[in-house]
Amino acid sequence: MIAFDDVYFSYGDHHILKGVNFQIQESERVAILGGSGGGKTTILKLIVGLLKPDSGRILIDNDDITIKSEDELMEVRKKFSIVFQDGALFDSLNVKENVAFCLREYTKMSEQEIDEEVDELLRIVGVEHAKYYMPDELSGGMHRRVAIARSLAVTKPRMFLYDEATTGLDPVNAENICNLINELSKNGTGHIIVTHRVIDALRVADRFIFLKDGGIALDGDSSVLIRSNISDIVVFINELKYNLS
Ligand SMILES: Nc1ncnc2c1ncn2[C@@H]1O[C@H](COP(=O)(O)OP(=O)(O)OP(=O)(O)O)[C@@H](O)[C@H]1O
Ligand SMILES: [Mg+2]
Numbered sequence: 001m002i003a004f005d006d007v008y009f010s011y012g013d014h015h016i017l018k019g020v021n022f023q024i025q026e027s028e029r030v031a032i033l034g035g036s037g038g039g040k041t042t043i044l045k046l047i048v049g050l051l052k053p054d055s056g057r058i059l060i061d062n063d064d065i066t067i068k069s070e071d072e073l074m075e076v077r078k079k080f081s082i083v084f085q086d087g088a089l090f091d092s093l094n095v096k097e098n099v100a101f102c103l104r105e106y107t108k109m110s111e112q113e114i115d116e117e118v119d120e121l122l123r124i125v126g127v128e129h130a131k132y133y134m135p136d137e138l139s140g141g142m143h144r145r146v147a148i149a150r151s152l153a154v155t156k157p158r159m160f161l162y163d164e165a166t167t168g169l170d171p172v173n174a175e176n177i178c179n180l181i182n183e184l185s186k187n188g189t190g191h192i193i194v195t196h197r198v199i200d201a202l203r204v205a206d207r208f209i210f211l212k213d214g215g216i217a218l219d220g221d222s223s224v225l226i227r228s229n230i231s232d233i234v235v236f237i238n239e240l241k242y243n244l245s
Contacts, residue, residue, distance in 0.1 A: 001025050002047055002159075007056035009042060016042050017053070018214030024207075026079075026159045028190045031201035034211030035232060040194040041085055043211075044161050047192075048080055049073040081157035083147050085164040085194075089135040095122070095146050096131045102153045121149040125180060141173030145180065152184075160184060160191035166200045178203040198225075198240045 002024045009017040016039040024030055032040050045051040046058055049065045057064050060076050068076065089098045099118045103109055109117065122128040125145040130138060138146065144165060151160075162181060166174040174197070181204045185191050195201050201208060208225040210218040210233055217230050226237060 001059070001061060003057075003059040003062075004043075004046075005057040005059065007046065007058060008054045009039070009046065009051065010054055015214060017046075019056070020211075020214075020216060022209060022216060022219060024190075024192065026190050027188050028207055029185060029205045030190070030192045030207045030209060031205035032192060032194045032209045032211065033196070033198065033201055033233075033236065036196070038211040039214065040211060041163055044082065044084075044163055044192070044194060047161065048077050048082060079158045080161050081151045081159075082161040083144075083151045083163060083165055085167070089138075089143065089146060089150070091135050093135075094131075095127070095133050095135075095138070098135070098146060099150045099153055102150065117153070118149075121152055122146075124152065124184070125149045139173070140169050141176060144169065144173075144177055148177075148180065148184075157189065159189060162191060162193045162195075164195055165193060166195065166197055174200055175203070198236045199243055202240075 004020050004022050007017055007020045032043060034040055042051065046053060049068065052066055058066050060079065065073065065076050090101065093101070096118050099121055100114050103114050103117060118131070119128065122131055125148050127142050127145045127149070130142055130146070135143065160181070165181065166177050169177060178200050181191060181193065191204070193201065193204055202222055206221060208218065208220060208222065209216055210230070212230070212232055218224065218228050218233060225233065228234070
């Protein structure tokens with residue numbers, strides 16, 4: 001379980017989160033929505049301990065991670081598979097080497113074991129044919145799939161965290177990535193997806209958290225989201241209706 005308990009966070013004197021509270025079970029499928037600069041990526045970084053809050057507690061499985069050492073945080077991070085918004089692949093390495101990178105870094109697997117594991121991960125995300133492609137030969141959707149494969153490489157995570165996994169993709173690729181996200185969570189492993197795109201949030205999540213002015217303006221299921229009269233959310237929903245029409 002992830003719990004934010006009155007979390008405040010600022011970059012210098014720029015206050016981003018002003019008393020955020022939520023609890024997310026690891027089997028949940030949650031979308032964190034909100035305008036650009038609202039603190040969505042910041043929340044993911046706080047969950048895995050890449051940032052520390054100014055005050056408040058962040059509990060992962062009832063353990064306060066804000067007081068953990070860097071070594072202890074490495075253990076916490078293994079619970080999550082995280083695909084960052086700017087999680088670009090290494091340009092000079094082919095797909096196989098990108099996915100193998102963490103396996104080489106963090107495991108003692110043999111070359112053959114690495115090769116088999118890479119094949120399996122690429123198969124899971126559906127780009128096995130691109131094993132020897134360089135990143136600049138990949139489409140946006142393939143690039144995102146390889147980034148997801150790389151994030152899966154080290155551990156079988158207890159929860160997936162995706163930062164803008166579909167942003168910038170054409171509608172078909174965006175839908176394909178949503179299907180992949182749902183596929184990876186089919187066995188009850190939950191996910192948190194951070195996104196601008198309400199349409200994708202509705203595809204992959206059952207719970208919606210909308211950030212506004214450093215706090216949570218809405219936290220509920222799709223009917224709560226769609227019925228909301230919070231002006232920012234209405235804009236998002238109208239955008240969705242426009243996309244569907
Ligand atoms: N390293 C940093 N140093 C200073 N300010 C930062 C840093 N990272 C982010 N910010 C600022 O903090 C605010 C929140 O950033 P964050 O990346 O969490 O927003 P976001 O909701 O993910 O936005 P987007 O939808 O554009 O990805 C933004 O105003 C951003 O400019
Ligand atoms: Mg972001």
